Amino acid sequence: MFKVNKKVKILGVVILTVTGVYIGLEYVLPLFAPFIIAYLIAAALLPLVRFLNQKLRLPKLLGAILSLCLLSALVGFIVYYVCDMLLQQVVALLKNFPIYLAVLTGYIDSLCSGCDKVLGIKLGTVQNFIYTNFDGVLIVIKNKIMPVITTRSINLLIGMVGFIGILLIMLVSILLLIKDEEQYKEGVRNSYFYKDIQIVTSKLSHMGKAYLKTQGIMLLFISLICTLSMFLIHNKYALLVGIGIGVVDAFPILGSGMILVPWAIISLFQKDVYSAAIILTAYVSCMLLRNTVEPRLFGNRIGIKPVYTMMAMYVGVKVFGLFGFLLGPVGLVMIVTIIKEAVNRIDGRKVPEVTPDNQE
Known part of the structure; x- marks a missing residue:
């Protein structure tokens, strides 16, 4: 009977947490x-x-x-x-x-x-x-x-x-x-809720730093790939174009394909197979880097497996639109943190206080 009650409580916590996080991000956050x-x-x-x-x-x-x-x-x-x-x-x-x-x-x-x-x-x-x-x-x-x-x-x-x-x-x-x-x-x-709020905000702060570091690393590598490809096709503005494509790629709705794919098609129409091959290779490299390395980097830094991070990004974009690319992982961190805290309290375990020394 105790185990059943415990499972019901945990299920109730999960439902309330997911609902609360969704309402918070969708309706409260914009205010x-x-x-x-x-x-x-x-x-x-x-x-x-x-x-x-x-x-x-x-x-x-x-x-x-x-x-x-x-x-x-x-x-x-x-x-x-x-x-x-x-x-x-x-x-x-x-x-x-x-x-x-x-x-x-x-x-x-x-x-x-x-x-x-x-x-x-x-x-x-x-x-x-x-x-x-x-x-x-x-x-x-x-x-x-x-x-x-x-x-x-x-x-x-x-x-x-x-x-x-x-x-x-x-x-x-x-x-x-x-x-x-x-x-x-x-x-x-x-505040009476200071310790409870600090548990979540410390996680979110850690996630924010991880996100900025991950995006910085991705911007650097994608810009390097695109700049190198521009050098290989003898583009006069290789560095400027490479950095520009790297910046565009940072936006989830746009991506490097918005520039590289049409460019490769035009090169094919001009019968410049060499340039088209280099540009398509650069695009595939950027896509693989964005879809495989980014979730791994971001997920490892915030303590969540890469596949869950990718799922959170996808669901976030579907639910919240453009900014869901960031709001998805934010919501996931909030849900996981709150549920872990609630389960620990249901089990009667004391949760260590979050301080600058023991933050993840």
């Missing part, structure tokens, strides 16, 4: 996301603020403002540089668009002629079919898609105004968190 980000930024700026306070005797609020200004200037410079570079490339693309369109038209004509020969039909049949339907596509874009884009642009403008408001709230929160850090820490330590 507190700005303040969580503000806390993380404040924690990153605290060492500099303390240095300014101890060495230069600057008040914490003044040090926080100065540190925040430096961070904002750095981020602003990077954003400005990236946007300026993208704008220049867009202008260059628009200037050369007629040339690219002519080249693309030539490829389409060659492909259509090849299809005519393979199918044994009159030359020009496939070409006429494509161009006739292309006119219909243009009409659909003009009458249906363009109005939707216009409406979305208005919604985007409204969203930008809201984003600015959220950004101001975050900036004020960062300053307040840094200014009164000791009071907030004391209040948290005196």
Whole structure:
């Protein structure tokens, strides 16, 4: 009877934990996301603020403002540089668009002629079919898609105004968190649920560091693979392109295949088999590295088997969308930690207190 009751309790804990974590990540997290980000930024700026306070005797609020200004200037410079570079490339693309369109038209004509020969039909049949339907596509874009884009642009403008408001709230929160850090820490330590929350937050902190380290390692190796492949095909911008593909690959929805696969196909159409083979080899290497090495690195660092980490990433993307790539493992760590703690308490075992010395 005792064993049955124990199993029922554990099952109840599992169901409640999974449900609670899902509700927390899906509905509660978006409400507190700005303040969580503000806390993380404040924690990153605290060492500099303390240095300014101890060495230069600057008040914490003044040090926080100065540190925040430096961070904002750095981020602003990077954003400005990236946007300026993208704008220049867009202008260059628009200037050369007629040339690219002519080249693309030539490829389409060659492909259509090849299809005519393979199918044994009159030359020009496939070409006429494509161009006739292309006119219909243009009409659909003009009458249906363009109005939707216009409406979305208005919604985007409204969203930008809201984003600015959220950004101001975050900036004020960062300053307040840094200014009164000791009071907030004391209040948290005196909380009745402090020890219970610390067990989960310490695990999440460890997971966050593991995630950043893993992504850094993956970015380095994938950038090296792509840069080497660019050197092998004698690309003038090998280093820039290699790093750029490595950055794109870090985004789960995009991936290196978004650039490398079309590039390889174009190379094949140009009858450059060597370049196509190198680029496809680079893509396969990046894909294998991302799908095998990353879960192993990440899983080993957070104490979860790689296959479970991969499952968590997959389920996270399916349930939460783009950010589920990170929220999936976060939810898994929360579920495992809470269930382990609950099972230990059901068994009557004392759980060791989490301190900086014994954190995983």
